[in-house]
Amino acid sequence: MSEKMYKQKTETSGRIAVVGDRELVIGYRLNGIDDTFIVSGDDANKKMQELYSSNEFGLIIASESVRGKLPANFLSQVESSIEPLVLFMPAQKESMHEESLSALAKRVLGISIKMD
Numbered sequence: 001m002s003e004k005m006y007k008q009k010t011e012t013s014g015r016i017a018v019v020g021d022r023e024l025v026i027g028y029r030l031n032g033i034d035d036t037f038i039v040s041g042d043d044a045n046k047k048m049q050e051l052y053s054s055n056e057f058g059l060i061i062a063s064e065s066v067r068g069k070l071p072a073n074f075l076s077q078v079e080s081s082i083e084p085l086v087l088f089m090p091a092q093k094e095s096m097h098e099e100s101l102s103a104l105a106k107r108v109l110g111i112s113i114k115m116d
Contacts, residue, residue: 017051019044020063024089028061044069052078052086060086 017035018028029036035057039047044066051060052074067075067088078086 015057016059016061017057018061019047019051020061020066020089021091023091024061024063039066041069045071045074048078049074052081052084057084060084062086062088064088064090 016033018025018033019037019039022038025036025038037047048066051057
């Protein structure tokens with residue numbers, strides 16, 4: 001591998017892009033990720049294709065809603081790609097307090113809490 005190709009690969013492989021629903025994107029933006037894009041509808045497909053083909057990112061994090069907007073052939077290409085690696089994040093629960101404390105403890109810690 002030539003030095004130029006190696007240098008280009010290491011410069012882009014550390015960049016992260018986040019694309020999708022407002023809730024997902026805002027969280028990453030607050031954590032210091034600069035390349036964040038709130039999209040919906042047809043804009044989701046356009047932005048994903050732009051980010052994917054730019055060769056600027058090593059990791060693209062996208063919401064599940066974006067996945068549903070991608071054409072089948074492009075989705076297949078994205079899902080088998082390792083550079084950039086594309087991760088689809090599921091939507092958050094509508095309400096975080098739907099799960100009781102005892103159910104949360106059982107799921108996360110593997111212990112049962114007896115509630116009176």
